[in-house]
Amino acid sequence: MKIFITTQGGQRIDLDVEPNFKTEDVKAKCAEVLRVSIPPDRWHLIFAGKEMKNGKTIFEQGVRKDMFLQLHQDEIMQIDVKTSNDKTIKLEVKPTDTIADVKVKLQEREGIAPEKQRLTFGGQQLKESVMLLDYGIGNNSTLHVIFNVDTIMNVFVKTFEGKTITLHMKPNDKVEDVKKQIQNKLGIAPAMQRLISGEKELKDGQELSEHIIVNNCILNLVSRLPGG
Known part of the structure; x- marks a missing residue:
């Protein structure tokens, strides 16, 4: 059967292989085509986002006809x-x-x-x-x-009225957790809140750490217009 290998440099290699070929057999064939003498342990074959293991057949690892693999060479x-x-x-x-x-x-x-x-x-x-x-x-x-994502940190929230409130959050708290605390302190429903860090709005479902919100960060609270 034929499979296709793409290299780091964007070159495509078409190989004729058998299902019982092992990972190292495919690496050896790639080396022949590329005319290089690099030890097999410095090649990495990637399939479906996972590195293929030496000693296992390509069939065992899910490779079938006309599928694409990636070939990467060790580089620091x-x-x-x-x-x-x-x-x-x-x-x-x-x-x-x-x-x-x-x-x-x-x-x-x-x-x-x-x-x-x-x-x-x-x-x-x-x-x-x-x-x-x-x-x-x-x-x-x-x-x-x-x-230390479970460490309590201070987050300052500036409201649209110029008031600043202090919240105690953890880096792995989500944006909606912040909005709930704001609701508890100011009575503003989460659906009516927009939280801004820098020039970027924070999205519900994401952790504060994903937005690089750290101790003593300042967030701006903007009122969401009805239907907005």
């Missing part, structure tokens, strides 16, 4: 991780590292357990099982981390 890249107090942590990683791997590296550097970390990139919270390459994270990319 540097990323920056910014903390909520503006500290920058430089890490050496590989594109095939998962977010869980990054959290372990941060734990080694900062001593904070992975479950106490929230990582975001481009405003999106990152899932532990996903690889960096799947998020488009490359060399010199910048991630944001919030540590």
Whole structure:
């Protein structure tokens, strides 16, 4: 059967394989086509967002006729991780590292357990099982981390009347949790609230950490017009 491999450089390789080919057999055929002598353990085959395991057949791992796989070579890249107090942590990683791997590296550097970390990139919270390459994270990319996500922090909310109220929140609280606290203090229904950080409106369903809301942040409360 024929399968298609795309490389990091965008090249497509058409391979004739058998269902009982193992992952390392496919890597070897790719090396032949590309005319390179790179050890198989430095190649990574990705299928359906997961790295394929050596010693297993491609059929076992769900590969069928005319399907596409990705081929990545080990390469060390540097990323920056910014903390909520503006500290920058430089890490050496590989594109095939998962977010869980990054959290372990941060734990080694900062001593904070992975479950106490929230990582975001481009405003999106990152899932532990996903690889960096799947998020488009490359060399010199910048991630944001919030540590100790169960720690209470102060969030200041400025109302449209010029009044400022103080809320006690956690980084993993959601935007609607903030709106409920505002309702308790000011009597404004959540449906009539718009919360702004910088120039961006905070969306219900997302955690404060996803919006890089940290201790002593200031949010602006804007009244939502009926039907708006």
